[in-house]
Amino acid sequence: MTDAPVSRLRNFCIIAHIDHGKSTLADRLLQETGTVAGRDMQEQFLDNMELERERGITIKLQAARMNYTAQDGETYVLNLIDTPGHVDFSYEVSRSLQACEGALLVVDASQGVEAQTLANVYLALENDLEIIPVLNKIDLPGADPEKIKEEIEAIIGLDTSNAISCSAKTGLGIDEILQAVVDRIPPPADTINELTKALIFDSYYDPYRGVIVYFRVISGRISTKDKVLLMASQKSYELDEIGVMAPNQYKVDELHAGEVGYLAASIKAVSDARVGDTITLLNSPAKEPLPGYTEAKPMVFCGLFPTDADQYPDLREALDKLQLSDAALKFEPETSSAMGFAFRCGFLGLLHMEIVQERLEREYDLDLIVTAPSVIYKVNMIDNSMIMIDNPATLPDPQRRESIEEPYVKLEIYAPNDYNGTLMSLCQERRGDFIDMKYITTERVTLIYELPLAEVVTDFFDQMKSRTKGYASMEYHLIGYRANDLVRLDVLINSEKADPLTTIVHKDKAYAVGKGLVEKLKELIPRQQFKIPLQASIGSRIIASESISAMRKDVLAKCYGGDISRKKKLLKKQAKGKKRMKAMGKVEVPQEAFMAVLKLNQTN
C-alpha cells in the first residue's frame, strides 16, 4: 500500500441524482486507476448490497482508496467516499461530506440539476468542499452540455468554465477527472501532530468480526496498538485491526491525519459506533468531539405483523439482528385486538421502511403484513400533559385531548414549468401552504411549500412522478410541529374495529377519506363465505359504509382430458393465497388492503 504524505492525499465524494451515473462513474475511476482489475469488475462495484444493485441506489456507504500517478509524475492516494443518494439518508450524506475536501458534482448532460443534487450541493458548500462540476452521459444524443452548464451556474452559482465533460459509460474524460481531483481539491490539513480525532462516516455489522467502522482521521494518528474511545457513546475498545479499503479491506498498522480507513474492535452493534461519532485515543483523548453529531431519529412509523402468528418470535429475532447493522431502525412490541402481536417500527423515511421490509422478507424469509405509514403526533391533553403518538390507533379520545400537532416539512420541488399547475394542485390537495415559486431557468421552476409530513409519506412521491412523467424531483426537511384540526378515523370490518387501518386525518378530509377507504377495501378484500359490512367511523359516528357480498360460486369446471395438473396448480395458488391472508377477526384480509389508505387516489 502506497504510503503518502498528507500533501499527496485527496479525499472526495460524488454528488449526483439517482440515475445520473454516480455508481458507473465510481466504477470507471476504480478501473482507470487499476484499483479493481477489469476482470473483477462487477457492475457498480460500490453498491455491494443485492438490494442496492437491484434498485440502482446506494443505501450503505462505501469507500475506496485508489493510487493515481498524476501528470507531475508523483503518485497520489485518492479516497473516494460514496454517498447514499436518498433524502432518507441525508444525515449520513452530511457526515460523509465532512470526511472530504472536495466533491465531484455529477449532472446528467441531458437531464440537468435535480432537487436531490441541489440539496447535497448545498450541504457540500456548507462543509467548504471544493466542487468540480462533471457533465456525465455526454455520449447520449440528447446531451446538451452548454445548456446544463448555464443551468448549474444559474441555480447553484458555480463557475462551470472548467467543468469536465465525460461519459462514464465509454470512459471519455475519466483521466481528466482524476487529474482535476489532484489539481483542484486541496490536500487535507496537516494535523498529524495534534490529538487524535477521527470521524465515523459509516459502519456495518459483520457477523464474524462485529461492527466494521469506516472513518476519516481528522487529526493525529491511529495505530493497531491503540485503545480507542468513542466520544458520544463513551465506550472504549481495543482494536482488532485497522486498514484501508482498496476497495477490499487491506490491513495496515497505522493511519494518520487525512487518511480514510476502517477498524474492527469487536463492537457488538452499530448503535455503539454511530455515524458522526468521534474516535479518539483512550490514553490521550481529544478535548472535544467533532461537531455535528446527532442521533438519527425515525420520522415514519408502521406496524409489522407476521402473516403467520407463529413467526412472531422469528420476526423479533430478525429485527434484533437488523438493528445490529441499522442504528436508525427502532421497534417495540404492540398488540392489536383484531390481529394479535406485532411490532411498531420507526424508520428514517419511506425508502428506509421499504428496504427494511424487503430485507426481512428476503433475508429472513418472513411473510409480513405492513400497515400504512404514520408520523409522530404531539397530543396536548386537557390536563396539560403532552404525549407523542406514533400509532394512530392509540390516539386518546377527543374528550381527553386539547389539541393535536403534526410534523410539517418544507418541501422543494424542481420541475419543468409545464407542470406547475398540476404540482400546485397536488400540494394543495395535500394541505400544503404555498411559500414561493422561483424560475431557475426559463423552463424550470422550483416550488416551495410547507405541508404536513403525513401527507408526504403517503403516495405523494409517486403522484408527483406520475403527474410530471417523472420529470420532477423533490427534497424536504422537517421544520417543526403545527396544531391542526385532526381526527381519528377508524375502520370496522365485520363490525370489529380494525386497528391497523386506523388513520389520523384532517377533519375536512375525513368524509372523503372514509368513503374512499371503505370503497377501496371492498375492492381489495375478496368475497368470503359470508357478507361483510365495512364501515368508517369517527368516534361512535359511522361516516361511510359498504359491504362485501358473500361468495356464491367458486368452481373450476373446465378440466380437459383428465389433465388436472393445471387445475391443481390454480388450487394450490388459492391455498397459498389463503395462507398469506391475515385473519382479522373472522375475515381474511390480503396484504394490499392494509395499504388501502395509500391507494385512495388510484383508480382500479
Add this chain to the structure above:
Amino acid sequence: MKYVSAVKPPRSAYLHIPFCHRRCFYCDFPVVPIGDFARGDRGTGSSSIKDYLSLLHKEISISPNGPPLATVYIGGGTPSLLTPEQVASLLKHLREHFGIQIGAEITLEMDPASFDDDQLERFLEVGINRVSLGCQSFRNEVLDALGRRHRRSDSLQACQWLRKAFSTGLLETWSIDLIQNLPGQDLDSWRKELSEAIETEAPHVSIYDLSIEPGTVFEWRRKRGELNLPEHDLAAEAMALTSEMLHEVGISRYELSSYAMPGHASRHNRVYWQGCGWWAFGLGSTSSPWGERFTRPRTRAGYRDWLVKQDQMCIEPSLLGLNPTRFPLDELLIIGLRCREGVNLEKLAQNWGWDTNQRKKNISALYFQLKNSFDKGWVERSGNRIKLTEPDGMMLSNQVLVEILLWWDSLPNDAVV
C-alpha cells in the same frame, strides 16, 4: 409409503385429433387450424391430416400392449374432419393392438357443420357408438362472438340427425356441449339456451364455464376491456338455474360439469375422476397409464421429434409401466369429489398405504379441516363417504378443495411421500 405394488393396467384410450377449421376465440387447446374448407381425404389440409395420422398410428404401434379397451374417446380439435375410413383405421389399429371389448363406449367428438347424415351413418357403421356434439351455444351472435364457424341451424340439423340415429338404435348415446358465462350473457338468455338444449333431447349435456386462458383472443379482448363478462352473482345464479332446469327434465348432475339421464353418464370421463389409468395418443395429449401423468409436445414438429426419440431411446419410460405409482391422495380427493357420489375416504386411505393409526389420525385431521365446509352444508358424509352437496357444495367446490390441499400440506412428510 407411496408405491402400491400393482396398479391395474388401463382400459381406456384417448386419441387426439388436433385439426380444426379455425381456432375459436376462447380456445387454448393444442389444435392446428387448417381452414374452413379442409377435409380429411382431399384438398386443403388433407396431406397434413394424413401425415399426422401416420404419426398417430406410429405412436399406437410403439405403445406397450394391454388388456382390451372398455372406452375409447376420439377428441380434438375437430375429429369429425376425418373421414369415416380414417376413423375406422384408427379403431382397427387399437383393436389389433389392445383389443376393444364388446359393448365398449367409443366416443367421437363432432362439430356441427363438419358432417352430414350420410357421414354420421358411416361413422356409426365403423364402430362409433357415442357422439359428443360441440354446440357451445344456440345463438348466432354468440357463435360469432366465440369465433365459431357453424350456425344455429347447423347445430339444430346435427341434433336432428343424432336424435334420429339414437331413436333407431344406431347410436347408443349422445351429448351436447354448452359454454356458460359468456360475455353479455344474462339469466334470460341463458334460460333460453338451456331450453333449447333440453329440446334437442340429448340425454347428456356438458356445461363448461368460460375460462379466459392466456394467449387466446378472449384474453386479449379482456385486457382491452372489451369483454363484458357476467359478474359474480349472475354467474352463480346461472349455474343454479342450469342445475335446476336440467334436473326437472331428468338430466341430473353427476359431475361438476356433466349432466345426464340415468344410464347415459360418460364412462370414459369417469375413468379420469376415479383415478384409473388411461392411454393417450397424439400431440398435446396427456396420458396416465400407470399413475404418472405425461403430456406430449403440443406442436406437430415437437411431437414428431418426441415420437422418434421415444421409439429409439424410450425417453419417457413412465409409459412402459415398469414402476407403477398411484396418484397422490390429495389429487384423488380433488378429482373424486367432482362426482356426485363423492369419495370413500377409508378406502382411498387404505390404498394409500397408511397403517391403521396413521389412517385414523390423518382422516380425523381431514374432518377437522373440513369442519367449516360441513357446517356450511357444502360437504355431506355418510359412513366413510364424503361428497359435495348439489348445488351449494358443487358451486363452491374450490373452497372445499383448498381445505383438502391445506390438510395435505399439514401432514408429516412421511405421510405424503
